Amino acid sequence: xxxxxxxxxxxxxxxxxDRLSFTAPPGKVTGFLGPNGAGxxxxxxxxxxxxxxxxxxxxxxGRPYRDLAAPRRTVGxxxxxxxxxxSRSGRDHLRVVARAxxxxxxxxxxALELVGLAGAADRRVGGWSLGMRQRLGIAAALLGDPAVLVxxxxxxxxxxxxxxxxRQVLRRWADDGRTVMVASHQLAEIAQVVDRVVIIRDGRLGxxxxxxxxxxxxVTVRVDRTEPxxxxxxxxxxxxxxxxxxxxAVADRAPDEVGALAARAGVTVTELGRSRTGEALxxxxxxxxxxxxx
Amino acid sequence: xxxxxxxxxAEWLKLRTTRLLHGTLPTAVAISAAGVAxxxxxxxxxGSLTSARQVRDVLAWTGSGALVVLVAGIVLAAGEHRxxxxxxxxxxxxxxxxxxxxxxxxGAVLGLLVGLVTAAGSVAxxxxxxxxxxxxxxxxxxxxxASLAGTLAYTTLFAxxxxxxxxxxxxxxxxxxxxLAWVAxxxxxxxxxxxxxxxxxxxEAGQAIVRTPLDHLLSPLAGTAVLALYAAAFALxxxxxxxxxxx
Numbered sequence: 001x002x003x004x005x006x007x008x009x010x011x012x013x014x015x016x017x018d019r020l021s022f023t024a025p026p027g028k029v030t031g032f033l034g035p036n037g038a039g040x041x042x043x044x045x046x047x048x049x050x051x052x053x054x055x056x057x058x059x060x061x062g063r064p065y066r067d068l069a070a071p072r073r074t075v076g077x078x079x080x081x082x083x084x085x086x087s088r089s090g091r092d093h094l095r096v097v098a099r100a101x102x103x104x105x106x107x108x109x110x111a112l113e114l115v116g117l118a119g120a121a122d123r124r125v126g127g128w129s130l131g132m133r134q135r136l137g138i139a140a141a142l143l144g145d146p147a148v149l150v151x152x153x154x155x156x157x158x159x160x161x162x163x164x165x166x167r168q169v170l171r172r173w174a175d176d177g178r179t180v181m182v183a184s185h186q187l188a189e190i191a192q193v194v195d196r197v198v199i200i201r202d203g204r205l206g207x208x209x210x211x212x213x214x215x216x217x218x219v220t221v222r223v224d225r226t227e228p229x230x231x232x233x234x235x236x237x238x239x240x241x242x243x244x245x246x247x248x249a250v251a252d253r254a255p256d257e258v259g260a261l262a263a264r265a266g267v268t269v270t271e272l273g274r275s276r277t278g279e280a281l282x283x284x285x286x287x288x289x290x291x292x293x294x
Numbered sequence: 295x296x297x298x299x300x301x302x303x304a305e306w307l308k309l310r311t312t313r314l315l316h317g318t319l320p321t322a323v324a325i326s327a328a329g330v331a332x333x334x335x336x337x338x339x340x341g342s343l344t345s346a347r348q349v350r351d352v353l354a355w356t357g358s359g360a361l362v363v364l365v366a367g368i369v370l371a372a373g374e375h376r377x378x379x380x381x382x383x384x385x386x387x388x389x390x391x392x393x394x395x396x397x398x399x400x401g402a403v404l405g406l407l408v409g410l411v412t413a414a415g416s417v418a419x420x421x422x423x424x425x426x427x428x429x430x431x432x433x434x435x436x437x438x439x440a441s442l443a444g445t446l447a448y449t450t451l452f453a454x455x456x457x458x459x460x461x462x463x464x465x466x467x468x469x470x471x472x473x474l475a476w477v478a479x480x481x482x483x484x485x486x487x488x489x490x491x492x493x494x495x496x497x498e499a500g501q502a503i504v505r506t507p508l509d510h511l512l513s514p515l516a517g518t519a520v521l522a523l524y525a526a527a528f529a530l531x532x533x534x535x536x537x538x539x540x541x
Contacts, residue, residue: 087313100300100386
């Protein structure tokens with residue numbers, strides 16, 4: 001469980017995070033969304049003990065990161081600012097982490113296998129691609145078999161197959177009952193996998209919601225003549241909207257009800273469908289981030 | 295969270311898994327051996343080579359390895375910021391004071407190791423260089439062992455000082471440049487303008503520890519105490535700064 005309460009972080013006169021509060025519960029993938037510079041990374045740095053909050057708290061399992069008894073066994077994190085020594089091999093990087101954290105070195109081989117780096121592990125990281133480094137960072141995060149996973153833009157530098165793989169890792173980890181929080185400035189990358197979203201802009205909370213609680217999906221209908229149907233919907237007191245492309249979006253009604261209304265209004269339905277959850281999420285994201293989040 | 299011996303082991307593993315250790319040892323040996331050989335070859339009178347003053351002059355060059363471990367100590371600490379490995383380090387050990395303590399310990403071990411290896415190398419080179427000038431290196435002389443013991447203290451303290459400085463100034467290039475400029479330029483200016491003040495500076499204290507035969511220097515014991523204070527001060531300030539700053 002991650003709990004952020006009234007977190008504020010200022011640098012000089014600039015407030016990067018402003019009285020931010022949210023929770024990321026176990027068993028769910030919580031997406032942390034916002035444009036670049038919205039304060040996601042600063043929030044994570046405060047959460048992980050790398051930066052001191054100006055005010056407020058950031059807790060993991062009820063404790064600040066610095067007070068965790070076994071940080072690597074509790075939290076696995078991948079941050080954009082983390083790096084690797086170019087002349088150290090990937091396996092040696094993990095050996096260093098395991099040694100310092102008191103983890104069993106036997107897990108290193110399995111972690112390398114899991115992220116698909118078993119073959120390259122003994123080469124110096126200096127010659128590795130961005131995608132391979134990203135996988136090594138994830139391997140380091142998973143090494144302690146942590147209950148909480150915190151990932152900042154984990155898909156950076158990964159090819160489509162790699163992005164798909166990251167989503168599978170997140171899903172599996174959350175289905176296992178662990179807390180997973182993943183930050184991204186690209187909704188499309190994580191829209192398929194998140195159970196919950198926290199959207200921030202300019203360091204402030206925009207929205208915090210489970211996907212299941214998003215406004216009920218709307219029904220979209222196209223008819224040969226819009227006027228009679230618009231009149232019928234208005235007369236029936238149904239919340240609706242005429243979209244720019246001529247379709248009519250209807251809230252809180254099932255497709256068959258909308259079809260019946262159209263028949264009574266004497267118009268012919270040419271297309272009828274329900275918009276997907278992803279579209280509702282996208283609408284929320286674009287609305288809160290001013291449309292520049294893609 | 296892991297105890298200090300475990301963290302020292304991890305820091306040593308970090309050192310072993312880069313080229314730092316493999317670069318530091320041969321460089322230190324080469325520099326100090328070259329200094330020792332040069333001092334023997336350039337001595338005016340082969341007859342006086344075995345005099346106490348001449349032996350001290352020759353063996354003081356053994357301490358050149360201290361500059362190499364000073365740089366290595368800086369890299370040990372500041373290098374983590376350069377490569378971004380500091381994030382993983384602090385995620386593993388959020389109590390950063392422990393990380394600095396472990397690095398100081400590894401720095402001291404590295405300095406001692408370099409001191410031992412350069413001392414052995416210097417004795418071998420000095421023996422050969424003396425023989426080349428038809429003289430016998432006075433290995434049994436107390437002066438020799440006093441100088442070599444001084445080398446161990448010098449390299450150990452300079453390595454610790456380097457770790458402290460690298461913890462304080464996390465830009466590795468800035469820290470290395472500043473340290474070398476200090477040794478090569480700033481202290482010389484102090485010596486030229488006010489040698490009474492200059493002898494209290496770290497590099498001059500180091501020269502005193504390895505018994506360089508120069509009149510303005512402190513006694514070896516006082517030099518050791520002064521350098522130990524510098525090393526402790528940098529270690530403390532480095533640790534305190536590291537504990538509180540944002541990464």
